[in-house]
Amino acid sequence: MTHEKVFRAIGIRETKLTFGQRLQKDLRRNKYKYLIVLPVLIFLAVFCYKPMYGIIIAFKDYRPSIGILESKWVGLKYFQMYFNDPYFGRTLRNTFFLGGGSLLFGFWAPIVFALLLNEVRNIKFKKFVQTTTYLPHFISIVVVCSMISLFCQNDGIITDLAVAFGAKREPLLQNAKYFRPIYYISGIWQNFGWDSIIYLAALTSIDPALYEAVEIDGGGRGAKMWHITLPGIKTQIIILLILAIGGILGADFEKVLNLYNSLTYETADVISTYTYRVGLQNGSYSYGTAIGLFNSLVNVTFLATTNMISKKFADIGLF
């Protein structure tokens, strides 16, 4: 407001442009910029927003032959159907266990690895370890699961390991009680190296003077780690933890799909795989969409809640 007063005082009148005039000016000046983003918007409209409209079939009795608009509204029928589905509890439970377990058993692995690797003084050896441990992350999930299924055969090496721990000899992937451990451990194997990158990067940015201070005070490696190193990467840990917790209910669909079979549905069948079987393979489009929508909403709620709690207690959040 004040600059207007000044201008008026020295005789300059600032004209306010109308919306139409501003629009014209904007389009003239930025026409290429808008043209450039146009293909992106078209793509998103066709492949992201148009399917979003298709979500309404969760509230209808969708029949492909008569189309979306003509299909009958049924409200929350399919949601109720899912809540009353005998497999509702199972899918929810497994989604939570697979996601939560991966978090519980796998979240700390890259951190510990980064901390230990950071202590390695030979640069060449360090780089060698890094290069090799990053590798599994780039292997496709199909190859990883194929390896798992070959090693978990009746005479496979992972089965040998299980037997050494007292298990009965059988194809491990056909017994529901082995599914979760296999899922967690293979997840750690594939990702502990790659996930440690962020922590390693953060570790290099800790001021060496801090370490020296601890040493002068007589502290050993343990003291350094506890007082300097861990607090130094605290922010990264918390942010990644929020992301991980927020994503708990989005269990890795592709991996489960490749590892499970009808014998392990009890511990392996998650919401997304159930949606795939029932909705896509069986053709119950409305039902599948309803379950999928439920899954998305729960995910978003979980993420938002975790973010809010973290903001409240640790002052760190994603949004």
Added chain:
Amino acid sequence: MKTHLRRRDQIGVFDVVNTLLMLILVFITLYPFYHIVCASFSDNTMLSAHKGMLFWPQGFTVAVYKLTFTHPLIWSGYRNILIILAVALPYNMLLTLFCGYFMSCQGMMFKKIIVGLILFTMFFGGGLIPSYLNMRQLGLYNNLWALIIPTGVGIYSAIVIRSSIDGIPKSLFEAAEIDGANDIYILFRIIPSLIMPTLAVVLLWFGVGHWNSWFPATIYIKDNDLLPIQAVLRSVLIANQKLTSDIQVENDHYNSYAEVIKYAIIVIGTLPILCVYPFLQKYFVKGVMIGAVKG
């Protein structure tokens, strides 16, 4: 004055144990691949008889490789993924570059709305079934376009590109504009050479993403000869379709190699990545850094 090694220059028990641990981790990481490669060069009967860990091929033979390399599905698998890469990568890069450039520009009336629309799609989408129905409706079924077109923009990559463009000094753009350059000229002539490392990383991300992709092929492709290599792998190794055709003779032929063939197929499906990885690894790591620090 006593001189002594500073504590950190002494090699203690911890260092020995830590080094051993690192070596064990390296072994655990690499051994599965080694086992598979050894098995793939083995004789079928000797392999089935072998128990426990594998340290060298059992009866070295390349018979299985000769068999798999002549199988049409392996050839079509490779051909399809190469076609997909050739068409999709430029398409992905262009679209993502456009998106990133727009997000980095300032002073547009509608920028906030448009960027909001773009970012929203990162968190919410139609879901499996509506997306599937959408694809069928668009005619993207049982052809390679179904595997190319939907991959469009990589929004996370676009954000990384935006961060890179933000790092270019504004004065450069101003000078260019004074010289008469419009946005299109800036985007295609000036910017690419300035953010080349970022573009390289984004290209790699797309490349690996396409190579490893298999699920869309599973639901959108019906003809086996249109499957890209990972989908072929999956149908053989996991869905347990046999790599056989109708000819009886061929059936027996493949069956006698049933065990070893699986290992060979795994090697074939991951060999390109394994070969290319050591050279490109530093680009991937750089990409994570850019994404983490600036994103």
